[in-house]
């Protein structure tokens with residue numbers, strides 16, 4: 015993963031494509047962590063609007079304009095619909111063919127057909143790949159229907175909403191959601207009747223708070239002005255997905271699990287514990303779900319076990335804190351390099367999780383367990 019990250023950061027096209035594929039497949043939590051350390055400086059522009067508004071044509075022309083300033087551009091064409099055939103995406107490819115030989119342009123299509131959790135998480139990861147790879151501008155094109163029009167605002171620093179004249183009551187049709195996220199309205203197909211009327215309606219609707227520009231994307235008209243405005247708009251803060259750390263569980267050493275459960279389950283009502291015995295550690299365990307983390311009650315099954323020794327020495331109480339980390343091997347390497355006292359090499363324990371324990375002397379006084387995040 016680190017080698018791949020290094021190649022992405024060096025701007026290697028094949029590495030960028032490979033990174034996108036891995037992240038789209040939901041594999042590559044470690045990669046995301048590596049890349050988060052190189053946030054880059056890309057301006058992320060969202061382009062949204064109804065089907066057929068000319069988004070791809072516009073994106074293509076905008077990229078051309080930006081290239082004219084010798085800035086590097088990545089284009090992410092997101093297709094969230096389940097209806098669209100491969101042919102439409104192919105059409106986009108052909109339209110964008112002019113960039114084919116240009117090493118300063120990288121084009122990626124992404125289908126989110128049936129994806130759970132909306133378009134945001136994966137799309138955002140891919141924009142981070144492009145940013146880490148040093149692109150100056152990332153353009154995310156997505157159809158503004160359903161939820162995605164709102165989600166694009168979570169990914170892009172500025173959002174251009176494309177509308178076209180002559181489709182009846184456009185403003186009413188798009189009002190829900192899309193108006194709030196527009197940093198700029200573009201009335202495209204201004205060569206068709208009704209463009210000026212639509213501009214006026216939008217200006218009235220927004221009380222002049224959002225700029226409205228006209229373009230004829232198919233002719234490249236008005237695009238330079240759009241770029242000038244986009245680059246100067248205030249940029250929304252988009253949080254970089256840093257490596258995720260979360261408390262997986264708190265381990266509590268108890269004299270008797272049954273006694274402790276009287277408190278946690280019967281009196282407090284925490285629900286049904288998951289119980290198991292870990293022979294290797296000579297310990298009985300009861301796990302209680304607490305939000306996204308858990309309480310792990312630990313009871314010695316043998317007087318020689320570490321839990322028995324812990325209780326003999328310090329009494330029952332907080333035994334360890336377990337943190338989930340995105341890349342355990344990497345975390346262990348970094349800690350070792352920083353002089354922390356690791357109690358074991360990363361190894362696989364119950365439930366298939368890899369873990370490592372860190373001595374309290376290094377952590378501020380509590381035994382710390384690091385667990386690799388599930389992916």
Ligand SMILES: Nc1nc2c(ncn2[C@@H]2O[C@H](COP(=O)(O)OP(=O)(O)OP(=O)(O)O)[C@@H](O)[C@H]2O)c(=O)[nH]1
Pocket residue numbers: 064065066067068069070071072102157202203204205206229230231232233
């Ligand atoms: N007359 C006119 N046609 C345009 C203009 N811009 C784009 N088109 C045409 O509109 C059609 C749709 O353009 P696309 O760029 O594919 O639109 P899109 O919004 O990306 O479409 P989807 O991705 O399918 O939602 C194409 O036939 C374009 O050639 C314009 O300014 N004027």
Ligand SMILES: [Mg+2]
Pocket residue numbers: 069070071106155
């Ligand atoms: Mg398109």
